[in-house]
Amino acid sequence: MIIDLLRNFFGKKIAQDFDPELAEFRKIGFELKRHIDNIFSRSIAIREVDSGSDNAAEIELNNLGTPHYDIERFGLSFVASPRHADIIVITGAVTHNMALAVKKTFEAMPQPGFVIAVGDDACDGGIYKDSYAVLGGADKILPVDIKIPGNPPTPLQIMKGLLALMEAIKKQKPR
Template sequence: MSTRSLINNILSPKLAGKVAFKNEEFEKAGLELKKEIARVFGRSLAIREVDSGSDNAVEIELNNLGTPHYDIERFGVSFVASPRHADVIIITGPVTMAMAEAAKKTYDAMPQPGWVVAVGDDACGIGLIKDSYAVLGAAEKILPVDFKIPGNPPSPLEIMRGLLAFMRAIQKQPR
């Protein structure tokens, strides 16, 4: 490649495909979730995520929810650092023997009533490593799981839909 064509390549305008900055389906689900959270809690929903031995696939998708692209906080969902501030614990991954006690302590530290949501196939008990020698099994083996969001991993939209279905399920429970 000649110097002239190299410089032209660097300085010439680049063409990119059209980038969609908003996902209408995600926006619609988010607005519905915001209404349901306000109806159930009257404020925002605080979530503490617990990795009980996952491969980090679900964590990546949960982290994506907090990025500027998805910005789940605008819909009233926030991730908190302490279980003492959480309304919901999201548990990911199969419960390994090394993490069982930590997951139980996290649940015990959460104010009651509190809920547990298993996210991902491993936490729901249908993942690939459910029968490993180092794994106790699904989250429900050690915690009272109230709702499951399967997927390997579930996309941010699927997680959002799952949280929406969870909010609706909470409303149907007797108080």
């Protein structure tokens, strides 16, 4: 056991800082935490709804919870029900088959709540814009507060978007 302990201290670390992006991620994360502490009393709960994406945006949102990013340390968590959520993150162009479920999910969220569109197709319909099967971007059926474009946006870009939302909320309601 002592050998294990020593190895942990002096041996090669498994999670290494891979690139400068991670340092920036951390900086934005703690800035976000400061806002969350002030506006939301230390934590916000996010509910993710997929309304017709290609699954890449979901993978990136999932990645936010993995060891390299671990956003729970900043006070953000993904929750299983819209009834627990402060923010709905919507990915993908809104399909006709999914529109009603998206609306119901939004209605189940307690107010005041916020909506974030993640990915090009959630922002304005992306490449599906002219398709018979989609309504267009998320703003066609929900009041979208902030759009994070990208195909899909990287974890860093998503964090920047969340920070922008916090700054916008702060401007709206000074506390």
